[in-house]
Amino acid sequence: MKLTLKIWRQKDAKSAGKFVTYALDNISPNCSFLEMLDILNEQLIEKNDDPVVFDHDCREGICGMCSLYINGRPHGPDDAVTACQLHMRKFHDGDTIVIEPWRARPFPVIRDLMVDRSAFDKIIQEGGYVSVNTGGAAEANNILVGKENSELAMDAAACIGCGACVAACKNGSAMLFVSAKVSQFALLPQGQVEAKQRVKKMVRMMDELGFGNCTNTYACEAECPKLISRSNIARMNREFLCAKVS
Amino acid sequence: MAELNSKTPKGPLSSKWTQYKDHQNLVNPSNKRKLDIIIVGTGLAGSAAAASLGEMGFNVKIFCYQDSPRRAHSIAAQGGINAAKNYPNDGDSIYRLFYDTIKGGDYRAREANVYRLAEVSNNIIDQCVAQGVPFAREYGGSLENRSFGGAQVSRTFFARGQTGQQLLLGSYGALSRQIKLGTVKLYDRHEMMDVVIVDGKARGIIARDLITGKLERHFGHAVVVATGGYGNVFYLSTNAMGSNTSAIWQIFKKGAYFANPCFTQIHPTCIPVHGDYQSKLTLMSESLRNDGRIWVPKKKADAEAHRNGKLKANDIPEDDRDYFLERRYPAFGNLVPRDVASRAAKERCDAGFGVGPTGLAVFLDFRESIGRLGKHVIEERYGNLFQMYEKIVDENPYVNPMMIYPAVHYTMGGTWVDYELQTTVTGLFAAGEANFSDHGANRLGASALMQGLADGYFVLPYTIQNYLAGEIRVARMSTDKAEFADAEKAVQTRLDKLMSIKGTRSVDHFHKELGKIMWENVGMGRTEAGLKKAIDLIRKLRAEFWKDVKIPGTLYEVNTELEKANRVADFLELGELLAFDALNRNESCGGHFREEYQTDEGECKRNDEDYKYVAAWEYKGEGDFILHKEPLVYEEIEVKQRVYK
Ligand SMILES: Cc1cc2nc3c(=O)[nH]c(=O)nc-3n(C[C@H](O)[C@H](O)[C@H](O)COP(=O)(O)OP(=O)(O)OC[C@H]3O[C@@H](n4cnc5c(N)ncnc54)[C@H](O)[C@@H]3O)c2cc1C
Numbered sequence: 001m002k003l004t005l006k007i008w009r010q011k012d013a014k015s016a017g018k019f020v021t022y023a024l025d026n027i028s029p030n031c032s033f034l035e036m037l038d039i040l041n042e043q044l045i046e047k048n049d050d051p052v053v054f055d056h057d058c059r060e061g062i063c064g065m066c067s068l069y070i071n072g073r074p075h076g077p078d079d080a081v082t083a084c085q086l087h088m089r090k091f092h093d094g095d096t097i098v099i100e101p102w103r104a105r106p107f108p109v110i111r112d113l114m115v116d117r118s119a120f121d122k123i124i125q126e127g128g129y130v131s132v133n134t135g136g137a138a139e140a141n142n143i144l145v146g147k148e149n150s151e152l153a154m155d156a157a158a159c160i161g162c163g164a165c166v167a168a169c170k171n172g173s174a175m176l177f178v179s180a181k182v183s184q185f186a187l188l189p190q191g192q193v194e195a196k197q198r199v200k201k202m203v204r205m206m207d208e209l210g211f212g213n214c215t216n217t218y219a220c221e222a223e224c225p226k227l228i229s230r231s232n233i234a235r236m237n238r239e240f241l242c243a244k245v246s
Numbered sequence: 247m248a249e250l251n252s253k254t255p256k257g258p259l260s261s262k263w264t265q266y267k268d269h270q271n272l273v274n275p276s277n278k279r280k281l282d283i284i285i286v287g288t289g290l291a292g293s294a295a296a297a298s299l300g301e302m303g304f305n306v307k308i309f310c311y312q313d314s315p316r317r318a319h320s321i322a323a324q325g326g327i328n329a330a331k332n333y334p335n336d337g338d339s340i341y342r343l344f345y346d347t348i349k350g351g352d353y354r355a356r357e358a359n360v361y362r363l364a365e366v367s368n369n370i371i372d373q374c375v376a377q378g379v380p381f382a383r384e385y386g387g388s389l390e391n392r393s394f395g396g397a398q399v400s401r402t403f404f405a406r407g408q409t410g411q412q413l414l415l416g417s418y419g420a421l422s423r424q425i426k427l428g429t430v431k432l433y434d435r436h437e438m439m440d441v442v443i444v445d446g447k448a449r450g451i452i453a454r455d456l457i458t459g460k461l462e463r464h465f466g467h468a469v470v471v472a473t474g475g476y477g478n479v480f481y482l483s484t485n486a487m488g489s490n491t492s493a494i495w496q497i498f499k500k501g502a503y504f505a506n507p508c509f510t511q512i513h514p515t516c517i518p519v520h521g522d523y524q525s526k527l528t529l530m531s532e533s534l535r536n537d538g539r540i541w542v543p544k545k546k547a548d549a550e551a552h553r554n555g556k557l558k559a560n561d562i563p564e565d566d567r568d569y570f571l572e573r574r575y576p577a578f579g580n581l582v583p584r585d586v587a588s589r590a591a592k593e594r595c596d597a598g599f600g601v602g603p604t605g606l607a608v609f610l611d612f613r614e615s616i617g618r619l620g621k622h623v624i625e626e627r628y629g630n631l632f633q634m635y636e637k638i639v640d641e642n643p644y645v646n647p648m649m650i651y652p653a654v655h656y657t658m659g660g661t662w663v664d665y666e667l668q669t670t671v672t673g674l675f676a677a678g679e680a681n682f683s684d685h686g687a688n689r690l691g692a693s694a695l696m697q698g699l700a701d702g703y704f705v706l707p708y709t710i711q712n713y714l715a716g717e718i719r720v721a722r723m724s725t726d727k728a729e730f731a732d733a734e735k736a737v738q739t740r741l742d743k744l745m746s747i748k749g750t751r752s753v754d755h756f757h758k759e760l761g762k763i764m765w766e767n768v769g770m771g772r773t774e775a776g777l778k779k780a781i782d783l784i785r786k787l788r789a790e791f792w793k794d795v796k797i798p799g800t801l802y803e804v805n806t807e808l809e810k811a812n813r814v815a816d817f818l819e820l821g822e823l824l825a826f827d828a829l830n831r832n833e834s835c836g837g838h839f840r841e842e843y844q845t846d847e848g849e850c851k852r853n854d855e856d857y858k859y860v861a862a863w864e865y866k867g868e869g870d871f872i873l874h875k876e877p878l879v880y881e882e883i884e885v886k887q888r889v890y891k
Pocket residue numbers: 286287288289290291292309310311312315317318319320321322323324325326327409410436437438439472473474475484485486489490492493529531655656677678679680691692693694695696698
């Protein structure tokens with residue numbers, strides 16, 4: 001395959017960025033999107049250019065590290081996959097592909113396509129856990145969880161913290177990410193004791209960090225590589241209201 | 247050659263750990279605040295240890311190279327975690343889990359460590375459930391189990407095909423809570439470059455901030471390395487792109503012995519290699535072998551027709567299929583341990599029965615189980631794996647059987663540690679896949695997650711106190727000390743050197759070359775001649791690397807090529823040690839298969855007389871290693887030939 005790539009290049013957080021165009025030839029359709037970028041980088045190094053910086057690690061859709069905005073969609077044109085799971089067979093010979101970083105105020109660009117997502121860690125630190133110390137946990141089967149709720153909790157817990165939902169949202173809202181964590185614990189008996197505090201603190205931190213409001217457009221759900229459902233947002237809103245009135 | 251002391255406590259096997267805890271030294275609460283602990287790695291081992299030690303009141307600093315602790319490669323573990331709960335009432339017990347793990351490791355692991363592992367396995371499940379880890383459940387609400395290789399009981403707990411993710415998010419949650427409380431300080435996007443030793447004790451590390459490129463000095467009364475496995479020495483593996491040996495290689499150079507480097511695990515069920523641009527291999531979880539049957543055509547002509555695209559798997563009649571694992575190992579069938587399954591697949595492919603375009607693949611077929619259980623059951627059990635397969639291969643595995651081939655997956659070898667997880671450097675500890683401790687020559691499925699969390703939650707937080715209790719009078723040291731300055735300078739010199747080469751070949755070029763040498767000569771079948779050749783080739787490649795590697799950019803910016811170069815430089819040394827160790831071990835055991843040592847049926851021929859020991863290597867200089875032996879004494883278990891027939 002022959003491709004034209006338009007890639008966002010930005011030296012560091014302070015510098016201005018711009019699109020740079022590259023031509024690439026002889027790409028196998030079985031190549032993954034990141035392997036295609038590897039090939040580009042090999043060629044750039046050959047020419048004494050700086051390779052394109054992008055985040056990646058597991059390359060199998062689970063670590064949440066890769067974060068490319070491809071042709072106007074977070075993680076690119078395929079549904080329910082991360083950029084590292086995207087294959088070139090989803091494109092056509094001769095295509096022009098535009099690659100940008102996540103763009104959202106709380107995710108500043110570090111370099112090229114690499115952004116700072118530590119805001120997500122800060123939200124989790126507010127309450128994305130059950131406060132239980134190591135040791136002294138009760139026998140596991142003393143806590144029974146109905147299969148239905150346990151499956152729903154697992155659906156929510158599948159979030160990989162990639163930030164595509166924020167990048168997809170015109171308001172830069174983190175509601176899908178936060179609601180996924182809140183929902184996981186709202187659905188489980190272990191999460192009940194701290195339920196009210198958890199949702200209040202996590203939402204407050206989300207607002208403080210500058211994530212936008214949710215205006216129910218659900219671009220987040222459409223772009224989430226793990227199919228996290230918008231019903232989690234509704235559940236979180238209920239939890240939040242409950243926590244506020246009581 | 248000195249014998250190593252494992253410091254295994256005296257007394258009967260089943261009470262050693264209790265005895266140890268009853269008598270060990272503890273640190274009182276007011277002193278805990280005065281003690282700093284550095285933990286490198288936020289995988290299961292590192293994050294669990296940091297959270298637990300933070301909860302106890304120690305000051306912890308934790309490091310990872312990714313942008314968040316939640317991205318450590320533990321996140322990628324799919325299949326499950328073992329424990330001896332015996333919920334299915336199929337006769338499981340702590341002893342049986344211990345026994346299976348020792349046998350699975352082909353009698354090359356330390357009895358006392360493995361027993362302790364089995365003992366705390368049940369606490370891990372309790373702990374994780376209390377944290378809200380969404381394990382699979384039965385309709386009645388209790389926990390569900392599945393089977394894994396090397397066991398005849400069902401003892402594996404799982405969260406769909408994302409068990410590692412859910413366990414890691416549990417320990418990441420616990421870690422995040424401590425970060426909020428201020429007991430743990432997080433340094434993400436930081437790479438450990440070296441350990442600092444003061445008066446014979448580990449007292450800190452030199453780390454590189456991967457954003458600014460600046461070197462930093464960090465003090466700790468003790469240092470824990472939990473940096474995962476070194477499988478990427480083979481270039482292609484199921485590990486993450488950033489997985490490395492650098493941390494354990496640097497401590498090796500500072501005196502921490504490296505044990506059993508040649509014990510590497512080749513996992514039987516991975517998606518086959520398809521092109522030379524390929525950057526990594528994807529695992530298809532062992533759990534699939536619960537319901538999938540592995541086969542190749544019985545007739546060479548059929549295999550060849552499949553390779554040429556002239557025959558479809560589904561068109562090969564039942565009678566013409568060779569379910570070679572069921573045929574060779576009727577007692578365990580498709581659930582034989584990984585080393586056995588991998589070699590059997592390689593044997594069939596080498597004999598000309600391999601399928602797929604390259605001939606390096608066998609089928610993993612779900613037709614029978616889909617017929618028996620229905621597609622929805624298979625989908626519920628393995629949906630995400632099937633999806634992953636389809637995305638990569640572009641074929642529907644519900645209809646056509648999967649094609650799989652063995653790939654490098656896990657490293658049993660690692661930093662040598664004693665019973666307390668302390669290395670041969672005082673005050674320096676190693677946990678998780680980074681150490682060598684519990685899996686002998688072959689790791690059974692679902693036991694790495696168990697070991698990582700056992701080390702992190704239940705072992706290290708105790709044993710490290712036994713050391714720290716003696717350090718309460720040591721005041722925090724200034725990092726202006728000469729030892730810190732010298733260590734930083736050495737790192738700086740190395741980085742300057744890398745940057746100054748300005749050669750003609752990219753880092754990936756060298757990494758791929760190394761990978762080829764390793765896979766061909768130090769992979770599934772090893773021979774004396776091949777290993778000698780590998781050592782020679784690696785030396786040449788290393789010399790070339792230091793003359794000709796090309797790293798663009800500068801030191802003080804985000805420089806991903808420099809990060810890679812630094813890691814590959816260490817792999818180029820480790821590869822040699824790995825081959826060295828494989829050459830020394832004139833026997834076949836577990837994942838280490840020396841073609842000269844096999845039975846008539848092609849099984850491993852162990853040599854207990856001469857090699858029933860842990861090979862712990864000491865670094866003397868580049869390519870200069872000295873062997874120390876830790877003899878393995880089996881008091882509880884009778885050492886036998888491993889039979890899965
Ligand atoms: C695809 C896959 C599937 C698996 N499935 C299973 C399974 O089903 N069951 C099972 O029991 N086991 C499984 N395993 C094995 C198991 O996941 C790992 O052995 C285990 O998770 C390792 O945990 P760890 O904490 O030791 O290291 P890791 O999780 O690898 O963490 C390493 C940490 O060290 C940090 N680090 C590394 N080097 C440096 C450095 N130089 N400086 C600073 N930080 C550094 C990293 O940032 C990371 O935080 C699987 C492994 C793979 C690859």
